[in-house]
Amino acid sequence: MADTRYRQIYHILKSRIQQGLYATGDFLPSEHELCRSYSITRTTARKALDELLREGFIEKQHGKGSQVVERRQSLGLLTVKGFSEAVGPYVRAVFLERPLAQNWPDELPFAPSAKELEHPCYFFKRLRYVGDEPVMLESNWFSTFGMEDFHQEGFVDDSFFKTLSQKYLIEITGSEQEIRAVHATGEIADLLGIAGGSPILQISIRFATSKPHLHIYGYLYCNTSKYPIGNFYKH
Amino acid sequence: MADTRYRQIYHILKSRIQQGLYATGDFLPSEHELCRSYSITRTTARKALDELLREGFIEKQHGKGSQVVERRQSLGLLTVKGFSEAVGPYVRAVFLERPLAQNWPDELPFAPSAKELEHPCYFFKRLRYVGDEPVMLESNWFSTFGMEDFHQEGFVDDSFFKTLSQKYLIEITGSEQEIRAVHATGEIADLLGIAGGSPILQISIRFATSKPHLHIYGYLYCNTSKYPIGNFYKH
DNA sequence: TAGTGGTCTAGACCACGGT
């Protein structure tokens, strides 16, 4: 392993944090102490700490030290990935309708291309729960064009995107979304277990993929009263 | 002005970029050249360049140099970006309350740090219009700590972020947001010109900045019935 | 006062890019 020195120090410290050897609130060895321990100069020690700082593992306080902090995380549903990653592992998804080839619906959040419309589409519908509470209704469409071999069962880890990636080597390369606040109507309110007319979040999505002509179209309806949609962005 | 040396160099280079003396695609003077020009060492020169790099003004290429690039301005993410893209230039912002130092409110979307709470905060409130229609109510807070010289009038191009960048050299480095659908209550409904109880979008925000300890806290209330919040993401 | 992080100097060697 031909790594830079500061990268090595960074790895060592990061591992210890992740293993809990330095717990939240603890102070790392001081920069001067790191210099002595690893026979490096402060430039190198600071470069390693800078990396940890940038990634949110520590905070530095002048005159005190480098303190391990609770790592902020959460990718946004709105920036990239799927819901499972955005909310966490205590979510489960239940199929209301399993993936099935059928005609395109009359209305979609964004207009599919002619190429996509030339063939039928797959459609599936899921309800996501946090614990026992239904929180999100999800409908998805995508063209069968070039996806004739798509088999409908067994999503990897309950995740459509992971399935696309691991079984079909298709990656998400971009997304377009529109977000609205709307009244929950009959069926949606029923499924989410809330009163008709409650405010819910509607997210209309189009995902672009690494497969030519393949886009994923979808609507999400979220009951955000208890679990808002989170979004985190960092340069 | 008692500033650090690398901060001065950073300031000089950034100004020249913003003035167009270094245009997009141009290379900045090499690190060694900066050392000679300003009688500094490479540590200092690199620290200045690191800042510009982190803020997205330049890209560095090993063996070539530091190149000025088109500044990525992805920051309002769901807020400003979505709006300017979705509705174009017909947006204007009207102050309901101009920036004024005052006590922190009881409740904020995210908890400010102790350092920030030690000092009063600035608060301002704006209503954004598309044409004659009010579509978004915006409230912002940030600590006066280190911002004692913030003068309240004259936002550059109506933009708070542009003002921070160009007048105070402060860049947005990240954001955290929570999005909810809520009922419009009295004052908010009035200002947005909609019926009480209408579903609206509430976005709670915390922006991180390049200035230590400075965060921008805010709430947005959006009437999305006609103009949804748009979001575009590309890998 | 002792220890911490923040800044800075004055060098050095290396890896990369283009001539």
Place this chain on the structure above:
DNA sequence: CCGTGGTCTAGACCACTAG
């Protein structure tokens, strides 16, 4: 080959925090 940025050493002085 030369100039570029990437890494690193071995110091130094300062400002901040806490006992």
